[in-house]
Amino acid sequence: MKKIFFVIFSVVATSAFSQSITALQYSMGFGTGDLGDFVGAPSFRGFTIDYRKLVQPNIGVGFDIGWNVFYEAKSYDTYTSGNLSYSGKQWRYNNQFPLLFAVDYYLKPGEQINPFAGLGIGTMYSLRNTDMGQYTLEEDAWNFALRPEVGVLIEANPGLSFTVTGKYYYGFEAGDLPAQSYFALNVGFVFTK
Amino acid sequence: MNIKNKLTIALATLSIFLLGCYPQGPEFTEDLDIVLTYFKDDYDFSAKNTYARPDRIVKITGNLQEGDDPVYIPDGTAALILAQIDKNMENLGWDKVDVSDNPDLLLTPASWETTTILYYYDYWYWWYGGYYPGWGYPAYATSYSTGTLLMSLIDPTVVGGNGNIVLQWTGALNGILTGYYDASRVNKGIDQAFAQSPYLKIN
Numbered sequence: 001m002k003k004i005f006f007v008i009f010s011v012v013a014t015s016a017f018s019q020s021i022t023a024l025q026y027s028m029g030f031g032t033g034d035l036g037d038f039v040g041a042p043s044f045r046g047f048t049i050d051y052r053k054l055v056q057p058n059i060g061v062g063f064d065i066g067w068n069v070f071y072e073a074k075s076y077d078t079y080t081s082g083n084l085s086y087s088g089k090q091w092r093y094n095n096q097f098p099l100l101f102a103v104d105y106y107l108k109p110g111e112q113i114n115p116f117a118g119l120g121i122g123t124m125y126s127l128r129n130t131d132m133g134q135y136t137l138e139e140d141a142w143n144f145a146l147r148p149e150v151g152v153l154i155e156a157n158p159g160l161s162f163t164v165t166g167k168y169y170y171g172f173e174a175g176d177l178p179a180q181s182y183f184a185l186n187v188g189f190v191f192t193k
Numbered sequence: 194m195n196i197k198n199k200l201t202i203a204l205a206t207l208s209i210f211l212l213g214c215y216p217q218g219p220e221f222t223e224d225l226d227i228v229l230t231y232f233k234d235d236y237d238f239s240a241k242n243t244y245a246r247p248d249r250i251v252k253i254t255g256n257l258q259e260g261d262d263p264v265y266i267p268d269g270t271a272a273l274i275l276a277q278i279d280k281n282m283e284n285l286g287w288d289k290v291d292v293s294d295n296p297d298l299l300l301t302p303a304s305w306e307t308t309t310i311l312y313y314y315d316y317w318y319w320w321y322g323g324y325y326p327g328w329g330y331p332a333y334a335t336s337y338s339t340g341t342l343l344m345s346l347i348d349p350t351v352v353g354g355n356g357n358i359v360l361q362w363t364g365a366l367n368g369i370l371t372g373y374y375d376a377s378r379v380n381k382g383i384d385q386a387f388a389q390s391p392y393l394k395i396n
Binding site: 045069071073078080083084085086087088089091093131132133134135 | 215216218219224225226227228229230231232233234339367368369385389390
């Protein structure tokens with residue numbers, strides 16, 4: 001964890017000396033695996049901030065931070081655990097906060113449409129709340145996380161581009177929770193300096 | 194406009210949009226109603242068929258061991274609750290008898306109420322308070338009360354290892370109290386407690 005922060009800090013600290021891109025993206029999430037079982041509804045609340053320093057014209061290194069909240073209101077239902085049964089409505093929240101070191105490879109640097117692929121590695125904080133009645137069950141985990149990504153940069157004018165990306169986050173089992181994973185579809189602006 | 198300003202505006206817009214739409218939970222008081230049941234799985238309910246119950250519902254408050262008198266919920270309300278319990282027990286095949294008729298099980302209803310008081314402090318007082326001397330630090334209080342109805346089935350012939358009674362079945366309804374008796378909420382909860390306890394069915 002400390003190493004990840006150190007790498008991110010180093011990249012930010014040296015960014016003034018080379019070209020960099022910063023992307024602000026609105027993020028939609030689609031839970032898979034355990035997360036998808038817990039909240040079946042897609043998430044329309046999320047964002048990512050991606051920063052890359054271009055160490056080569058076609059290679060960017062940097063970091064991603066983001067947030068997606070998955071939410072679903074479950075209808076009145078009965079749940080059983082051993083000799084105990086409980087009924088009521090449930091409100092389920094699953095917050096995901098990825099914090100990743102990232103590397104991207106750009107296929108057509110300098111062109112108006114510039115596809116790219118990348119990989120992220122780091123951690124993802126997962127915070128799950130199951131609300132029922134006046135009570136909440138809170139579970140959390142700091143997952144070791146991997147994140148492959150594909151996307152495209154579309155230059156609108158010098159210094160400003162649009163971007164569309166698809167990211168798949170996979171956080172390995174940790175803390176109170178099993179593996180947490182979701183697919184994110186992001187759209188946003190990219191500022192180039 | 195330089196890139197810093199563009200970034201700031203974009204980030205602020207995104208933040209406002211996202212924070213403004215954080216998902217909300219329950220909308221109505223009854224959304225918070227829950228029903229919980231628990232049973233001893235080594236107890237054979239099917240070998241029993243009679244139960245007895247008191248005609249009142251005690252409120253769990255005070256301390257009987259220190260000499261406090263028991264407090265009961267109003268008789269009219271208790272009658273409605275007990276009738277709904279009896280209806281469910283009858284549907285499951287149980288016969289109600291008097292406590293003097295050696296019932297297989299005792300049904301003991303009880304209730305309790307808790308009140309939670311919430312304080313809101315005006316965190317902007319540091320800003321305007323100095324201009325209006327004489328005001329106390331403003332705090333606003335609001336409260337809500339939670340009610341629980343507890344139903345237990347006890348076999349009077351079974352005594353636990355510590356000499357205490359053993360609850361063979363427990364059903365609990367919990368929710369936010371309103372200023373009046375809401376029969377539909379209570380009846381729905383009682384019905385649900387028995388519906389999710391199929392092992393009580395003996396007919």
